[in-house]
Amino acid sequence: ERLWSSGCRSRYQGLIGRLKFLRRPFCIIDVSTISASIVVMSMRSSGQVFAASALRGLRFFQILRMVRMDRRGGTWKLLGSVVYAHRQELITTLYIGFLGLIFASFLVYLAEKDTNAKFSNFADALWWGVITLCTVGYGDAVPETWQGKVIASFCALLGISFFALPAGILGSGFALKVQQQQRQKHMIRRRQPAATLIQSLWRCYAADEHSMSVATWKIHQVPLPSPPSSRERWNRTSSNQTEFA
Incomplete structure (x- = not known):
């Protein structure tokens, strides 16, 4: 259809x-x-x-x-506009978070590779870093050495404090965007009454006898002299001829 x-x-x-x-x-x-x-x-x-x-x-x-x-895709458009408006903040937080993830995973790999079979390669350590920094904590890989536990503690604190920033940025962006849309709707509702009021005030000002306005429609309010009748034209012609004689 x-x-x-x-x-x-x-x-x-x-x-x-x-x-x-x-x-x-x-x-x-x-x-x-x-x-x-x-x-x-x-x-x-x-x-x-x-x-x-x-x-x-x-x-x-x-x-x-x-x-x-x-x-109409209003939800996706709203999400896209929020992400685009705060793209610099999101890119900064993601970049710093990615660097923290790489360094933390590498340090844990160096501390656990000889004693823990769960960290036999860097990929396993990177998987542990993602799960830890995202505060998920599956528990499939756990550091055993005290060096690894210290690094894991810092990673957990970093995940709670820093990896939650994008959620806060998007939340505040949504709130500001919704507030902006409500303000625009309010302005649209007030636009027509404001335009009508301005037009009415301008007409009152232009219709005033003492106004210096040169409104185009004001000339139609000035009474124009009516054309003379045939009798008046005849009398005027006769008087002119008499004066000439």
């Missing part, structure tokens, strides 16, 4: 316009969801034995219906 009615807009008219409309992200999601639903329903109705994994894979596309709830 949306594909058929998309031709109402000039840029989606014709076959090329319909194909351009189908290339939109939400249209691709709709087509995928509808196709998966048709396949699942046809497999059930036909009674054929279908691979369970393939059937579950097709059912996954039906979850994409939740994306249609935000068809």
